[in-house]
Amino acid sequence: MVTTVDSPAVGGFAPALRRLYFVRFAFAIVWAVLVFLTTKSGLGAVGVALVVVYPLFDVGSAVVDARSSKEAGSARGLYVNMAISLLAAIGIAVASASGVPGVLRVWGAWAIVAGLVQLIVAIGRRKMGGQWPMILSGGISVLAGANFVIGASAANPSLSTVAGYAVLGGVFFLVSAIRLGRAAKEN
Numbered sequence: 001m002v003t004t005v006d007s008p009a010v011g012g013f014a015p016a017l018r019r020l021y022f023v024r025f026a027f028a029i030v031w032a033v034l035v036f037l038t039t040k041s042g043l044g045a046v047g048v049a050l051v052v053v054y055p056l057f058d059v060g061s062a063v064v065d066a067r068s069s070k071e072a073g074s075a076r077g078l079y080v081n082m083a084i085s086l087l088a089a090i091g092i093a094v095a096s097a098s099g100v101p102g103v104l105r106v107w108g109a110w111a112i113v114a115g116l117v118q119l120i121v122a123i124g125r126r127k128m129g130g131q132w133p134m135i136l137s138g139g140i141s142v143l144a145g146a147n148f149v150i151g152a153s154a155a156n157p158s159l160s161t162v163a164g165y166a167v168l169g170g171v172f173f174l175v176s177a178i179r180l181g182r183a184a185k186e187n
Contacts, residue, residue, distance in 0.1 A: 016068035021177035028170025032163040058085040077121040101152040108148030115141025137172035
């Protein structure tokens with residue numbers, strides 16, 4: 001379990017986590033813009049690639065996080081997140097054959113489960129600082145996931161809500177990265 005930023009393991013871990021959060025912010029913004037621009041008229045091949053890449057990027061991010069956090073505490077939640085996100089990528093790829101509603105349903109289920117995992121991981125890391133945005137993000141992810149599942153049955157479901165979700169998640173990563181930097185300076 002994470003104790004304080006002063007410990008050598010956590011002290012070395014916080015800067016790595018901060019860099020990862022900045023990368024996740026940038027990826028989310030670029031990804032959301034691309035999704036918004038390429039899926040206005042339907043899913044298409046580029047849209048399918050984008051919605052599959054997002055959970056795969058989440059897998060890669062969790063791998064980087066787990067490798068850098070091994071000495072700081074248990075990475076079990078991150079391993080769970082890797083498995084969930086990999087399954088989501090596969091599920092989204094399969095669901096894309098049925099169109100936007102299928103993608104939204106799988107994306108929603110993924111957002112719910114991944115949000116719960118994010119909550120658990122962030123609560124475990126809260127003493128290191130900078131985790132309140134991640135706790136809020138996990139809770140919002142659960143609510144957004146339910147909204148995606150419900151929205152899949154709407155008259156004209158759109159992936160613009162998924163793009164907005166990515167932007168909001170990216171902002172939470174940015175805020176968390178900034179707060180981690182402040183917490184490190186204070187200690």
